[in-house]
Every structure is written in C-alpha cells, then in structure tokens.
Amino acid sequence: MFKWLLLLVGAYLFYRWIKGQKQVKSSTESAEKPNQNKARKTVEPEAMVPCRYCNVHLPKSEAIVFEQRFYCSKEHLNSLDERGWIGSAKWCLSPNQDARPSNIQPDLAVIHHISLPPSQFSKESAGHYIVDFFQNKLDANAHPYFAEIVGQKVSSHFLITRSGELIQFVSTQNKAWHAGVSSFLGREKCNDFSIGIELEGDGESAFEEVQYQTLASLVQKLGISFPNLQFAGHSDIAPDRKTDPGKFFDWQKFQKETKISDKNFPYGVSSR
Template identity: 30%
Template sequence: MTVSNLDPFYLIVDRSDWLTRLLPLGVKLVQLRVKDRSGPELRAEIARARDLCRAAGAQLVVNDYWELAIEEGCDFVHLGQGDLDTADIAALRRHGVRLGVSTHDDAELERALALSPDYVALGPVWPTLLKKMDFAPQGLDRLAAWKRRVGEIPLVAIGGLTPGRACLALASGADSACVVTDVLRATDPESRTVEWVAATAPWREAGELVRPFAADYPGARILPSPNHGPRARSVSALVLHYTGMPSAESALELLCSPIHEVSAHYVVEEDGAVLQLVPEARRAWHAGVSSWAGETDINSASIGVEIVHPGHIDPHPYPTPQINAVIALCRDICARRAIAPQRVLAHSDIAPRRKIDPGEFFPWDALAAAGVGRDIAPMPPDTGPALDLDMAGAAVSDLQRRLSAFGYKVTETGVYDEDTAAAVSAFQRHFRRARVDGRADASTLDALTRLLALSGADHV
C-alpha cells in the first residue's frame, strides 16, 4: 500500500484479538489504539498486531506509542496534537515510519502540515460516542474545505461514521473513512465489517466511478455517487422525484451508497442548494422499472432530479427557495437537452403502480408558468358519473387509448383494471391535483383531452 492510496475503510481496534476476527473479512487498514495496557502487555499487543497485519497484507497504524512502534519494526504511527509535543518526528523519519496526525481546527492543521504528514485526520465529522470532544461536529463542508487545503496529502474522516456516512465523507473528498464504535459495538461486528467493506468498495476498486467531475449545471456542487453507468439512449426526458426521507443527509446516504444501487443526477435541498451526483452524460439509477411513451429504459433516456422532501408522510408545501432552484435547474437542463414540455415527468407518471412522487402537492403550475413542463387549469372535480374499477366497454377502451397516447403504459383491454386506475391516479396527481382517486370523472377526462391537444396527440 502506498501512502497516497490509503484504503477507504480505516478500522480502529482497541486490542489485537479483533484482528483475528476482522482481517479475514477484507480489512486492509487498521489502527491499534490501546488505552488500558502498559509495559510488556502493551509491547506484546503491538507485536501481535504487527504480525497479524503483515500476514493479511494489511497496513497497521500504531496510535500514540511511537517509540514502541520504532522498536517493534512498525512503519506507521498516528499522533494526536498532544502527542506531537513529545514525539521525536526526526527519529520517526530516520526509521522510515510514516505519520498520520489528528486535526480539529485551522491552527492544528497548519501545525500538522508543517510536519509533512503522510495523512491528516479531521474529526469529529459527526457526533461521536467514543469520547467527549472539545470540538463541535465538523460536517461535510468542512471536510471538503480541508481536502482543498491538504491537496495530495490523504485526508481521513473520523467521528460518528456509519457505512452510509462513510460514502458521503468519501464523496466529499476524504480518502479514507475511520470507524471505531460502529463496528466494535455492533451486535454482529463481522457482519458490520462486511457492510463497511462493501460500502467503500467503489473507492477501492472502481475509482473511475467516484472521480470528481465538472458540473453540467453551473450552480451545482459536486458530490460523486458511484451508482451510474453508460447511457444506451440519448436524453429526451426530465424526471422529478421527492426523496421521501426525513432529511437531506439520509437521502444522500442512500443515493451515494453502492449497497442500495440508486442515484440521481441532481439533488435539490430545502434551502435551494443544488448537488450533482452523476454526470449528465452517464445513466443514473433513479427511475427503476418504468415506462413512458413506449420507452422502457427511462434511466438511459432521462435526467433525474431528487427534491429533498419527506413526501406523503408529511405533505407540506415545498419551500419557495427550493422550488426557485428546481425551476432554474430544470430550465437549464431542458434548454441544453432540448427536452419538450410534455417530457417533463413525475416519477409517478413513469411508474404509476409503484410511485407517487413528487406528489399532488408539488407546484407543477409554478414550474409551467416559468416555462418548465406543462400544466393546465382543470375543471373542479365533480361527483357525477365517472369511469371506475371493473367497468367495461367502449368508453373504457377510449380512455385507455388516450392514456397510452399521452405516454402512460396502459393496454387497451376495454376493462377498467388496476393498471388503468393507477395511470388515472398518476395523471390526476400531476394535472388534476385537487382530488386523486383513480376515477376518470368529467374533470379528469377534460384535462386529458386538452393536454392531448397541446401535445398534438388528440387524433386518437
């Protein structure tokens, strides 16, 4: 292992016994942090960890005990700021021992950089259970800023990490994600270790998937997700989603984790911040099993935008700064990609049996007024006759033909089946938002007729 290529999964253990259990699972970078032993026991722990790591082809880093590390032939130590006061850095260098240094603020970073360290650690990135910290959680923005400052020196993120948070830390610029309690205090440490190895795999094995890239939208901040592949179609649609999760962070953990295999090109946060996770030239994995106007590889044919919102568990209005940012982003995408208004779609449009986002409370009218997508002012819902489940006949066949012509995946059977009801609900959720019930009443039929005419498909 070279200095510039720290493994993205950095495990800290408090005794060498852990190594016999966890090294065989794929751990390649481990720190021995022993706090409860001294004298011969401490030396024996370091020597045993050294031998186990060498046999497994793993890098051992010794915490604090730099003199013992030299004496026992170890080649990497980690020192906190207090340890630097007494450590003989020149002696470490003479013996070819590499050095990692903890930092928490600007002054500590400058002190560390003056030593030409082999890595810099920043923490705590998130709140930590391991020990009481004098520093507040640093956050991902600070992590990204630290990486810009350290340049080619590897950056280690530490504090409060889980596999999902590790993916965010690595996407934000960390070269390695450090963990203690999430593994050692897990109910099943072996299974948790396997999850960590899998979550960090793209940063270990497929660097081309997580390499930073130039933003396609000038207002976007890059947060690379590994979940993408080559396109098989040219872009012809824009699909809008809500995240349906409690927070932006929880959504980003999902979208950046290779374990979950989902992503989107963009995420728009509640304050209007725009993140780009996947280059537009690549196929993001946002649509799932879906269809529109005969196209079944919607991922290849579309740009996907996730809008941070808890969804139907809390269907409150989308914040104005967020919608303004969505409008600006979508206008830019549609202009650059020549996406027609009728091809600005909801996730519920392309997968009506599975999805209901971005919801009937999404302001499609505001987007249309700004030139994004298509919307109409529908007639109010009525209580009169309506086509409904299990009805059959020519009127149902006509509805199915028109829904299909509009783009929904509906087969003309002449029977008002579950697929038809789901397509009608999706249509209502987008274009007749006052009531979503899956019944084709006069208001729904009128809206469909008018929209077909606008799209030039009213000849069916």
C-alpha cells in the same frame, strides 16, 4: 622657523593624501560587494488556472472559485458544461451509474421526492443522509429505517434540498439509477433516456418556494443542451409502484415559472 612650517604643511598634505586613498579603496570595495542586508525584491509569476467550463487559462486572482473549481465568468459557473456537470452545483459523485446506450440523449426529466429519515427533512442533518444514501455510505445504525434500505443501489442526477441547494451526483451524459422499472409513452427503461431530479420532501407537505426557484433555474440550464425535454413525475412512469412527487407538487406553478409548453407535459399539469 620657515623649515618647520614647510615640514608641517608637507606632513598635513601627506596625511590628506593617505586618507583620500583609503576612502577611494573603501568606495571601490563597497561597489564590488553589495549590501548583504538589503532585501532583494523578486516578482513571482502569478499562478494560472483553467476555467472548468471552457478551459481558458487566467490568473488565479481573476478566477471565480467554487468548491475548488475555477471559472472565468459567472455565465460559465452557472452553465452545464460539455461533460455534463453544472458548475454552481455541489458535486457529490455517486458510484451508482453507468453509460447511456449509444446515440441516446436525454429527452425526459423525471421529478421525484425523497426524505431520509422519512418525513424528517426539517432537521438540519436530514439532507446529508440522502447524499450518503446515493453514495452508498448510509449508516444503517443511524435510524431504524436505514437498515431496510442500506443495501439498495440508487442515485439521481440532481437533488434540491429544502434550503434550495442544488447537489449533482451523476453527469447528465451518464445514466443515474432513479426510475427503476418504468415506461414513458410506451418506451421502457426510462433511466436510459432521462434525467432524474429529486426534491427533498415527503409527498405529504408542500415544497418550499426556494425549491421551485432552484428547479426552474436548473431546467433552464438543462434546456440549453436538451431543448426537447419533456417532464413527468415518477408516479407517471411507474404508476403501480410510485406516488412521487405527490399531490403537493404544483405542476402549474412549475410550468408558469419555467414557461415550458403544454406539449412538454404529456401527463398534464394537474396535481396528482
């Protein structure tokens, strides 16, 4: 009886030893072979983007994004950069431009008005016809008047729509084709030394308040780079051909909102 008891105890101990060896082997294999189902956490580096104004690189999540351009601050977004572009404007590049003469910086801003079709600026789609016109993409079949002007090659640096949107077509470093045959205080070829600013309007009705606000903001930005800018209407520099911006453009209001000195208005601030 005692022998059988010793045999059973021995068998039990041998069983426990075998089981323990299997557990040790299993643990070792688990340690050597990581769980394939456990997701591995990887940290991808965040994309860096350059500020269009100052070229400082910053994480994309921290940048101010406007029309797929990146800026490091609102100040830089709302400034005229060294290449002659305002960050907060909508950019619609015009092919109708060329280089300014050597050593010439703009010292004149010319105010224009334009509406396409004529006097139909109240329609939502009207503004894009001006953009098409300045980009040589105007559809001659879209309106009878367009057939008369579709071959013209013209542009302006800026357009301010009836809603106050600012659109830029040409860098201020380059010459836009807006003034034509013109003379400013005895100086011919005004395109060489001027910045053209178009206001969406027809000369027969008042401009919108928001257009004056955008214009004042634009002039403030331009004044940082061009502090000696003088101001004139297209009719002032081409009186035999042009009447814009017309009698409904409020020069006094414009001066009051911009605080520009009288000496920078050589033709005065009376409506004309």
